[in-house]
Structures are given as structure tokens and as C-alpha cells.
Amino acid sequence: MSWDGADDQWRTSTSEHFQVHYLARHEAMAQRSLTIAEQVHDELLPFFKFAPQQRTEMVLVDDFDFSNGWATPLPFAQIRLFASPPQQISSLEHNDDWLQSLIRHEYVHVLHMELEGGVVASGRKVFGRAGLWLVPPLTLFPHAFTPSMMLEGLAVYLETNHEQGFGRLQSSYYSMQMREEVDSGQLDAMNSVILAQREWPTNRAYLYGAYFVEFLADRFGEERLQAFLHGYARQIMPYFLLDSYLRSYFGQPLESLWQQYQIWLQQRFGDELAELQQQQTTSELLTVASRRRQPTASDGEHLWYVESNGEDRPRVMQLIGQQAPQFIAWADGIQALAVNDQGQLAATRLLSYADGRAWSDLFVLHEGDWQRVTQQQRLRALQWDAAHQRWLATRSVDGLSELVAVTASGEVTTLWRGQHGEVLGELAVRSDGVIVAAHKPRAQGWNLARFVGHWQALTNSQAVENSPAFLPDGRVVFSADYDGVFDLWALTLDTEELPLQRLSQVASGAFAPQAWRGQLVWQQYGHSGFQLRVADIHELAAFSLQQWQGDYDYQWISGNDYPSRDYSPWPTLRPRYWLPYWSANDDQSYVGFSTSGQDALARHNYSARLSYDLQQQQTDWALSYGMDNRWLLSWQRSHRIDDVGFAELTRREDLLVLARQNLWASFEDKWRWHIGISHEYERWVRGEGPVTFDRAGLRESLLGIATTFDNRQSYLNVPGTGWGTYSLLVAESNDVLNSDYDGMRYQWEGRHTFDLPGRKTLTLAALAGYAEDQAQPFRLGGSDFAVEGALLGRDEFSLRGYGSSAAIGQNLYRTQVSYRHWLGRVERNWDTLPLGMGDWYGNLFVEQGGAWFDDNKRPDMAAAGAELTAELILGYRLLLPVSAGVAYGFDQQRDGDWELYWRLGLSF
Numbered sequence: 001m002s003w004d005g006a007d008d009q010w011r012t013s014t015s016e017h018f019q020v021h022y023l024a025r026h027e028a029m030a031q032r033s034l035t036i037a038e039q040v041h042d043e044l045l046p047f048f049k050f051a052p053q054q055r056t057e058m059v060l061v062d063d064f065d066f067s068n069g070w071a072t073p074l075p076f077a078q079i080r081l082f083a084s085p086p087q088q089i090s091s092l093e094h095n096d097d098w099l100q101s102l103i104r105h106e107y108v109h110v111l112h113m114e115l116e117g118g119v120v121a122s123g124r125k126v127f128g129r130a131g132l133w134l135v136p137p138l139t140l141f142p143h144a145f146t147p148s149m150m151l152e153g154l155a156v157y158l159e160t161n162h163e164q165g166f167g168r169l170q171s172s173y174y175s176m177q178m179r180e181e182v183d184s185g186q187l188d189a190m191n192s193v194i195l196a197q198r199e200w201p202t203n204r205a206y207l208y209g210a211y212f213v214e215f216l217a218d219r220f221g222e223e224r225l226q227a228f229l230h231g232y233a234r235q236i237m238p239y240f241l242l243d244s245y246l247r248s249y250f251g252q253p254l255e256s257l258w259q260q261y262q263i264w265l266q267q268r269f270g271d272e273l274a275e276l277q278q279q280q281t282t283s284e285l286l287t288v289a290s291r292r293r294q295p296t297a298s299d300g301e302h303l304w305y306v307e308s309n310g311e312d313r314p315r316v317m318q319l320i321g322q323q324a325p326q327f328i329a330w331a332d333g334i335q336a337l338a339v340n341d342q343g344q345l346a347a348t349r350l351l352s353y354a355d356g357r358a359w360s361d362l363f364v365l366h367e368g369d370w371q372r373v374t375q376q377q378r379l380r381a382l383q384w385d386a387a388h389q390r391w392l393a394t395r396s397v398d399g400l401s402e403l404v405a406v407t408a409s410g411e412v413t414t415l416w417r418g419q420h421g422e423v424l425g426e427l428a429v430r431s432d433g434v435i436v437a438a439h440k441p442r443a444q445g446w447n448l449a450r451f452v453g454h455w456q457a458l459t460n461s462q463a464v465e466n467s468p469a470f471l472p473d474g475r476v477v478f479s480a481d482y483d484g485v486f487d488l489w490a491l492t493l494d495t496e497e498l499p500l501q502r503l504s505q506v507a508s509g510a511f512a513p514q515a516w517r518g519q520l521v522w523q524q525y526g527h528s529g530f531q532l533r534v535a536d537i538h539e540l541a542a543f544s545l546q547q548w549q550g551d552y553d554y555q556w557i558s559g560n561d562y563p564s565r566d567y568s569p570w571p572t573l574r575p576r577y578w579l580p581y582w583s584a585n586d587d588q589s590y591v592g593f594s595t596s597g598q599d600a601l602a603r604h605n606y607s608a609r610l611s612y613d614l615q616q617q618q619t620d621w622a623l624s625y626g627m628d629n630r631w632l633l634s635w636q637r638s639h640r641i642d643d644v645g646f647a648e649l650t651r652r653e654d655l656l657v658l659a660r661q662n663l664w665a666s667f668e669d670k671w672r673w674h675i676g677i678s679h680e681y682e683r684w685v686r687g688e689g690p691v692t693f694d695r696a697g698l699r700e701s702l703l704g705i706a707t708t709f710d711n712r713q714s715y716l717n718v719p720g721t722g723w724g725t726y727s728l729l730v731a732e733s734n735d736v737l738n739s740d741y742d743g744m745r746y747q748w749e750g751r752h753t754f755d756l757p758g759r760k761t762l763t764l765a766a767l768a769g770y771a772e773d774q775a776q777p778f779r780l781g782g783s784d785f786a787v788e789g790a791l792l793g794r795d796e797f798s799l800r801g802y803g804s805s806a807a808i809g810q811n812l813y814r815t816q817v818s819y820r821h822w823l824g825r826v827e828r829n830w831d832t833l834p835l836g837m838g839d840w841y842g843n844l845f846v847e848q849g850g851a852w853f854d855d856n857k858r859p860d861m862a863a864a865g866a867e868l869t870a871e872l873i874l875g876y877r878l879l880l881p882v883s884a885g886v887a888y889g890f891d892q893q894r895d896g897d898w899e900l901y902w903r904l905g906l907s908f
Contacts, residue, residue: 031559153209289529387433569599647689743772759822781806801889814849
């Protein structure tokens with residue numbers, strides 16, 4: 001949830017089964033959301049035959065310049081709605097009303113994951129809304145921890161209405177994608193789709209899952225599918241019983257069902273594919289496949305496009321005639337490209353801000369660098385208007401589409417603003433100022449329209465007409481699925497008849513046409529990604545628009561007037577579950593519990609773990625509270641047993657932290673400032689044996705300020721950081737608060753990762769520290785990387801090949817060189833069990849460092865080693881990188897030696 005603006009006021013409206021939380025200016029959309037949600041609830045109830053006992057919390061946000069949403073049952077049933085309609089072809093465009101489609105899809109998730117029965121229902125009454133016990137893997141939400149293909153597949157299946165013509169399963173886009181899967185000659189295996197991490201297509205869980213659910217309903221009937229869902233909802237250990245329940249309800253394990261499913265797909269799409277391939281025209285390949293549609297621009301002679309292969313830093317390339325593509329600029333965050341009549345390239349770039357927003361702005365290219373023109377104006381599609389010497393762009397604000405003009409100085413003028421349910425897509429502007437766009441009127445499908453102060457329809461069909469551009473002869477060329485396949489068409493605007501010509505005939509789908517050197521360039525979907533292709537402009541056939549005339553009979557849902565009030569976090573902030581906790585060793589035996597909670601906006605978050613040591617009769621706890629990504633407050637208390645040979649001492653450690661993160665940000669919010677307080681108190685509280693000890697203990701109280709710069713990027717097929725720089729500068733004082741230490745402590749850390757060709761990187765890193773005489777010294781050595789994770793209060797650093805605290809001192813430095821190389825991809829699950837494997841990669845490193853006091857400088861310590869990492873995937877979605885490494889410390893006088901180590905990461 002982004003931070004509030006000065007005038008932002010949150011409100012809450014309530015209906016029978018839902019609550020929606022929203023900014024006051026979004027009240028009309030929020031009331032529609034409740035009305036739609038209640039209707040969707042009534043429509044889905046006959047399928048699920050179940051409804052949650054508590055209201056589902058919906059939050060309407062306008063923080064992102066892209067379309068999305070999500071749902072989860074934890075800690076309460078909730079849905080997040082992004083108030084940003086889809087404006088580009090991506091499969092989401094096949095809807096009657098984008099808000100209704102979004103709510104329907106996400107509420108299917110809620111009803112699906114909320115299903116309960118038997119011991120699951122009883123367990124929720126005892127433990128509340130507990131998510132997952134890791135050992136053993138038990139859950140009170142069995143459907144929340146099934147493969148994504150089953151969750152997303154059911155949602156896409158139930159969002160689709162074949163009779164009224166909306167939803168992805170009846171769309172030409174999904175048909176195109178699955179045709180290409182069949183054409184590849186190797187439909188994805190079941191144990192691959194279960195994971196669906198990085199392989200193409202990136203929406204495999206949705207695509208394969210939706211058709212699989214349709215296959216089950218077609219082969220066995222919806223009643224059997226419903227019975228399976230309700231039966232499986234009774235299982236407290238679902239991971240290990242998925243195959244058993246599939247056998248019970250469908251008579252076969254998942255592997256057998258999947259083999260039949262693949263045959264079903266080949267039969268469904270095979271004949272259509274063969275016919276299309278016989279009819280398709282030839283074209284020339286310009287670029288290798290990209291994982292997404294590439295932003296492109298053309299001035300007729302030059303073609304610019306974004307090259308993004310998931311392995312290297314995205315970049316803008318230029319094609320001139322038959323020359324090899326030339327590098328023009330880096331393409332970080334670019335969403336659209338355009339060029340003016342002076343040959344200046346412009347782009348809209350999506351930027352992520354410290355306050356949680358992700359908004360797009362206009363940039364122009366000047367001498368190889370992108371110069372910012374607008375500030376948080378949320379511009380998306382982009383074109384140059386030569387007749388008026390201005391940029392034209394679309395944007396979505398408060399869920400409403402707009403057409404705006406932007407001057408060279410960044411002045412923005414709104415030319416048009418739509419009503420709810422009306423969406424503006426991609427633009428085309430002719431040299432004489434004629435503006436054509438893909439336009440979705442309220443309760444209708446996508447058509448082409450001409451801007452005359454308002455949008456005047458050029459077409460009126462049930463096809464999805466999209467991505468228009470102008471040819472040199474003045475015709476508008478665009479993509480449309482008139483016959484169920486996205487092909488390229490041309491429309492003559494200057495005659496009353498508006499004659500239509502087919503310009504391509506492909507077997508997959510053609511999008512985003514551009515005129516270039518007397519030819520036509522477009523992006524063609526394939527079974528390895530989107531490709532740029534080129535062909536001569538030939539009219540394959542002529543048609544009349546009347547042949548494709550047709551309206552949709554979509555129902556427009558107006559909002560009811562539900563009661564509203566000011567938002568309060570308290571009703572949703574209470575704990576919703578508790579989980580028992582236990583652990584034991586030779587000296588300690590802990591029992592306890594943990595819980596956590598948040599408000600509906602997820603602005604306030606807290607967690608608590610309390611445990612009692614039955615042997616030592618001591619209480620430990622870990623308490624934390626966070627307010628969005630700004631405030632953090634935590635208090636941890638723990639006890640350890642120190643064996644001093646002739647006695648055992650119980651040491652109590654208290655750590656309190658108060659931090660204010662993201663205090664100030666600049667440089668596209670890559671540079672940020674933070675401040676915090678940490679108080680650490682250690683003392684012995686109990687002894688056994690002939691020993692006396694000082695109970696006063698030792699306190700370290702620090703006030704620190706830190707500044708970070710972080711422009712690092714990650715790429716789909718590159719392990720870890722793909723490129724970028726991270727830098728940290730910290731100053732901490734013991735003199736502001738009550739501390740047993742005195743003086744200042746300073747730290748600096750910097751690392752830069754170079755993007756090498758392919759899936760390889762080279763990282764150079766260094767850190768340095770200085771502590772005044774009475775401040776706590778630094779410690780260097782060991783392979784415990786977790787100690788370096790804190791922003792403030794850190795004084796321990798790793799150096800592999802040496803023991804922990806091999807060097808101690810008020811001065812510190814360490815340098816590292818690391819080469820990381822991707823080695824392979826498995827991306828397979830172990831049948832239906834909750835264990836799979838993703839990528840694996842290696843790392844070679846050399847590091848050197850030292851820590852010393854001013855009067856006792858000792859030789860530096862050096863080490864080298866290698867590390868192998870394999871990505872384990874637990875529970876179908878929990879990515880757990882497991883690294884095993886070996887290091888050798890060269891300085892044997894400092895106990896340098898061979899060291900074997902391992903570590904775990906975590907990503908969900």
C-alpha cells in the first residue's frame with residue numbers, strides 16, 4: 001500500500017458479503033465494486049455451494065500503471081484491486097467490463113481457497129486462520145497450497161462466459177497460445193506446469209491450468225469437479241494426498257489425466273493448426289524471440305525496438321536498412337517508444353518509487369541518455385503529433401482513461417477523459433493530425449475510433465481490434481481477430497465506405513504493425529516468444545466492414561448506494577490465528593505460540609512469538625510492528641547457556657530496534673536515507689555451579705543514520721543480481737543514548753555487478769569500517785552471512801575460510817570478486833509431491849580482509865572458494881536456494897583452513 005498524500009482520505013463501504021476500502025475520490029468505483037461483487041457472489045454460489053462466514057475485504061488502489069490484482073485467505077479473505085484497466089493485448093482484454101472480470105477472477109480464488117470440511121473446519125475453530133505448519137506440512141487451507149495451475153485454471157475457467165463472449169478461455173489470444181504449444185511438438189509435461197517458474201509461456205499456470213479444468217469438466221462433468229474440490233477441502237495434509245484424491249474422484253492419477261489432456265489438446269487444436277499453416281503467408285525474421293511484446297517505433301527509414309531476452313540488460317536497438325542492429329540506449333523500464341519528425345526518440349518508462357507506487361513518465365533521448373520530461377504523470381501509450389508539434393499519450397487516473405498532450409517542456413493538457421467502463425488503448429497519429437486509437441466503449445468490445453474531440457467509431461465488430469499505426473499512403477494498419485486469428489488489416493479512412501484489406505495471414509498471431517522502408521514490420525507470437533518479422537505490403541483480400549459488424553450484449557452494472565464511513569484499521573487488525581511452537585536441546589526445552597496480523601490496507605503489520613523454557617524457567621519473545629515500508633519497531637529477548645567448564649551461566653540478550661526507513665529519496669528513488677535506534681543489552685541472569693558473576697551486563701545503544709543507493713536489476717534467466725550498483729554509508733553514535741560504549745562508528749559498503757554475455761555476472765565488492773576507541777569493535781570471519789543483513793547496528797562480517805571473529809578491531813576492510821555462472825534448468829516437480837527443482841548455478845570467489853586496532857596492525861587474510869546453488873521448490877511455489885560451498889583461508893597463522901559451509905535463501 002502506497003503512502004497517503006496530503007489530501008487522501010480512506011473510506012469503507014459495506015455490503016452483505018463484502019467490505020471495500022478506498023480513497024474518497026474513488027467512491028463511485030468502490031460502490032460499483034460492491035455491486036459487482038455481490039452479483040458475482042450470487043453467480044458463483046451454485047458452483048461452489050459454499051460461502052465464507054465473514055465478509056471478504058476488498059481494497060481498491062490506484063498505485064500502479066499496469067493491470068493486476070490478487071487474493072489470499074490469510075490472515076483474512078481479502079482481494080486487492082488495481083484501478084488500472086488493461087490497455088494492450090495480453091489476454092486480459094477479452095472482458096465485458098475489466099472491473100467485473102477482475103473481481104470475478106479474484107473472488108473465485110477466495111471461494112476456492114476458503115473451502116473447508118471435516119478436520120479442516122474443526123481445526124479452523126481451534127487454531128483460527130492458520131496458514132501452514134512447515135514441519136510436518138499441515139494446513140487449514142488445503143486449496144491455497146495446491147499447484148498454481150489448479151488455482152489459476154479454475155479462476156480462468158469460471159471467469160469465462162462462452163455465450164456472452166468474455167473471459168480468457170473463449171478468447172482468440174488463449175487459442176493462439178495453445179495452438180503454438182501444440183505446434184511446438186512437445187506439450188509441457190505435468191511436472192513442469194506444476195512449477196511454472198520461468199519457462200515460456202510465462203502464463204503457463206493460467207493457460208495450461210484453464211484448459212485442464214475445462215478438460216476435466218468436459219470429460220467427467222462439472223459435478224465431479226465440484227465433488228473433488230469439496231473432498232480435497234477436508235484434507236489437512238494436502239500435499240501428499242493430491243494424487244490419491246484425483247484417483248478417488250477421476251479414477252486416475254494426475255500423470256494419467258495429463259496424458260489424456262495432451263491428447264485432448266492435440267485433437268482440439270490440431271486440425272485448426274494444420275489448416276492455418278497451409279494458408280499462412282511468408283515473412284522474414286528480424287529478431288530472436290522476446291519474452292514480451294517489444295516496444296517499437298519507426299520513422300519509415302529507421303526502426304527502433306527494445307531487446308529484452310531475460311539474460312542481459314534491456315536495450316534500445318536501431319535497424320537501418322540491411323545493417324546490423326545498433327545499440328542506442330539502455331531500456332530500463334521502457335513501456336512504449338515513439339519518434340518525432342526531427343528523429344528524436346522518446347519513451348514512457350515505468351518507475352518504482354519509495355512510497356510503493358509504480359508510475360510511468362515521458363523521457364526523451366539526448367546524446368545517449370534519457371532525459372525526464374514529466375513528473376509522475378502516468379503516461380503509457382505514446383505517439384508524436386507532427387501537425388501540432390506535441391507528444392500524445394494515454395493514461396489511466398482513478399480508473400478512468402485519458403488522452404493527453406505533452407509539450408517539449410513537460411506541460412500536460414488533458415484532451416479527453418472517459419467515463420467508467422470506457423477504455424482507451426494504443427494510439428496512431430497521421431502526419432496531418434488524424435488520431436486513431438483502439439477504444440473500448442462501455443459494455444462493448446474493442447474497436448477502432450477516430451478522435452474528433454470525442455471518440456467516433458470507425459469499426460463496430462465483435463473482434464478485438466488493436467495496435468493501430470499509419471502507412472505512408474494514409475491507411476491505418478492494425479491487428480484484429482476477425483476470423484479467430486490475430487492478423488494485420490488495413491483500413492482506408494478517406495472514403496465513406498471505409499474499405500478493409502487483409503495484409504497478413506499467420507498461424508499464430510500478428511500484433512503492433514509498423515511501416516518501415518516500404519515494408520510492414522510486426523510482432524508475431526511463437527512458441528518461444530514474440531518475434532519481429534517483416535514482409536512486403538500485399539493486399540491478400542478485400543472486405544467490407546459490414547461483413548464483421550456486430551455488437552456485444554454485455555450488461556453494464558451501475559453501483560448501488562451502500563453505507564460508508566471513515567476507514568479504521570482496528571476491525572481487521574486483531575490476530576486471526578495462533579500456532580503452537582516447540583523446540584528442545586540438551587539444556588533447554590521451549591513451548592510457545594506465534595501469531596501475527598495486519599489491517600485491511602496492509603499498512604499496519606505485527607507479529608509475536610512467545611516461548612517458555614521448561615528447564616530454565618525463562619521466557620523468550622520476538623515482537624515486531626511495521627507501518628508500510630517506513631516504520632519498524634521490534635523487541636527480541638532470548639536466553640543462551642554459556643558452558644564455562646566448571647559452571648553454566650544463563651545469558652539474557654535483549655535487542656530493541658526503532659527504525660524510520662525511506663526518510664527521503666531522490667534520483668528516481670534509487671538514493672534513499674534512513675535513521676534508526678538500536679539498544680542491545682546482554683547480561684548473565686542465572687548460574688549453576690561454583691561461580692559468581694556480574695549481573696550488571698553490557699549495553700550498546702546506537703543512534704544511526706544511513707544512506708543507500710540501489711539501482712540493481714534482476715533478469716529472468718540470470719541468478720541473483722543481473723546488473724547494477726549497491727552502496728551503503730552508515731554513521732552511528734553511542735553518545736546520544738545511554739550506552740556502555742562511547743564514540744562513533746562508520747561503515748561504507750559498495751558492490752557493482754557487471755552483466756556479462758549470456759547468463760553470467762561478475763561482481764566487485766568492498767566494505768570498510770572505522771570505530772572510535774571506546775566504540776564496539778568490528779569482527780571479521782566465518783560464513784554466517786545473516787549477520788550482515790541489518791542496515792544499522794551491524795558489527796560482524798563474514799570471511800570464508802576462517803573462524804568466526806578471526807580478526808577483531810576498530811578498523812575493518814574486506815574486498816571480494818565473485819563470478820557467477822548459470823549452469824542449467826530443471827524446472828520439474830517430483831510427481832505431485834511438494835518438492836521440485838528450478839535452476840542451478842555456480843559461483844567462484846576471491847576475498848580478502850582484515851580487522852585491527854590502531855596499535856596492532858596484523859597481516860590481511862585472504863581466501864578463495866567455490867559455491868554451488870540449487871533452487872529447491874517446496875510446496876510448488878516456495879523457492880528455496882540451497883548453497884553448498886568450500887573455501888580455503890590462505891593465512892594458516894590466523895587459523896585459515898578448508899571450510900565447508902551451506903546456507904539457505906527464501907523466496908515465495
